[in-house]
Amino acid sequence: MTTTALTNIASLVTNDPSLGDGTPIGLIQNAAVVIDGDRIAWVGESSKAPATDNALDAGGRAAVPGFVDSHSHLVFAGDRTQEFNARMSGRAYSAGGIRTTVAATRAATDAELGANVARYLAEALRQGTTTQETKSGYGLTVHDEARALRIAREQTEETTYLGAHIVPPDPAYATDPAAYVALVTGEMLDACAPHARWIDVFCEQGAFDGDQARAILTAGRAKGLHPRVHANQLSYGPGVQLAVELDAASADHCTHLTDADVDALAHGGTVATLLPGAEFSTRAAWPDARRLLDAGAT
Numbered sequence: 001m002t003t004t005a006l007t008n009i010a011s012l013v014t015n016d017p018s019l020g021d022g023t024p025i026g027l028i029q030n031a032a033v034v035i036d037g038d039r040i041a042w043v044g045e046s047s048k049a050p051a052t053d054n055a056l057d058a059g060g061r062a063a064v065p066g067f068v069d070s071h072s073h074l075v076f077a078g079d080r081t082q083e084f085n086a087r088m089s090g091r092a093y094s095a096g097g098i099r100t101t102v103a104a105t106r107a108a109t110d111a112e113l114g115a116n117v118a119r120y121l122a123e124a125l126r127q128g129t130t131t132q133e134t135k136s137g138y139g140l141t142v143h144d145e146a147r148a149l150r151i152a153r154e155q156t157e158e159t160t161y162l163g164a165h166i167v168p169p170d171p172a173y174a175t176d177p178a179a180y181v182a183l184v185t186g187e188m189l190d191a192c193a194p195h196a197r198w199i200d201v202f203c204e205q206g207a208f209d210g211d212q213a214r215a216i217l218t219a220g221r222a223k224g225l226h227p228r229v230h231a232n233q234l235s236y237g238p239g240v241q242l243a244v245e246l247d248a249a250s251a252d253h254c255t256h257l258t259d260a261d262v263d264a265l266a267h268g269g270t271v272a273t274l275l276p277g278a279e280f281s282t283r284a285a286w287p288d289a290r291r292l293l294d295a296g297a298t
């Protein structure tokens with residue numbers, strides 16, 4: 001293997017508290033990193049760096065680990081400019097806006113969707129994101145959900161099945177949402193599971209209630225998918241506590257939390273993922289990170 005040293009790093013964040021200044025981010029000043037093939041082989045002060053085949057001078061810049069984006073919806077077509085403008089002029093956001101994107105996504109070709117995902121991933125990488133999760137959820141048919149995940153999987157391992165984004169606008173489900181839950185936990189799950197690592201549900205008024213969310217996540221888990229939950233974004237609800245109960249990897253949004261919700265997150269293994277970019281574009285209240293940190297949640 002060829003070894004390369006990245007030298008002359010003014011400040012290096014290692015995320016290893018046993019290194020550097022003893023803080024949780026393990027900060028080392030005047031640092032170097034040695035890379036052996038695709039692995040980091042050594043970090044420390046520049047003056048102590050071992051000999052390497054090649055060297056790159058960081059020019060006194062800071063170096064941080066790549067960012068991990070654990071929540072995105074990149075497989076889609078069309079845009080929601082009209083809705084965004086409406087929100088910015090004061091109209092309230094509801095889960096229904098997803099339907100606009102569903103129509104455009106169903107109409108797009110595989111090549112168009114794949115090119116969109118590639119473009120967004122390249123943009124994320126340029127800004128430092130080296131691990132990117134992304135979800136289905138704008139197909140909402142067996143065919144369109146499976147193809148969204150197949151297309152996403154070609155570009156990232158971290159794919160999430162979100163057939164339970166909303167009950168689709170198709171007339172068949174308008175009066176019978178239970179039939180859609182049966183599809184999501186049955187035929188659609190079977191088609192999507194081979195292309196997904198995670199399963200997610202939008203647990204919210206206007207989307208899926210606690211019982212439906214539980215049925216969907218439990219079915220996914222039985223197929224080897226690990227749960228995550230869109231929880232407590234637009235209103236108080238059962239999402240966060242369900243996520244903790246099912247040992248979900250994350251409860252995402254967490255904008256409206258009771259003390260019991262905060263307590264559950266503090267004592268469970270589920271990560272509270274805040275997504276304030278959503279509140280920025282929906283003009284809703286911000287999630288309270290300090291309240292969660294003070295309670296001991298991660």
Ligand SMILES: [Zn+2]
Pocket residue numbers: 071072073230
């Ligand atoms: Zn989301």
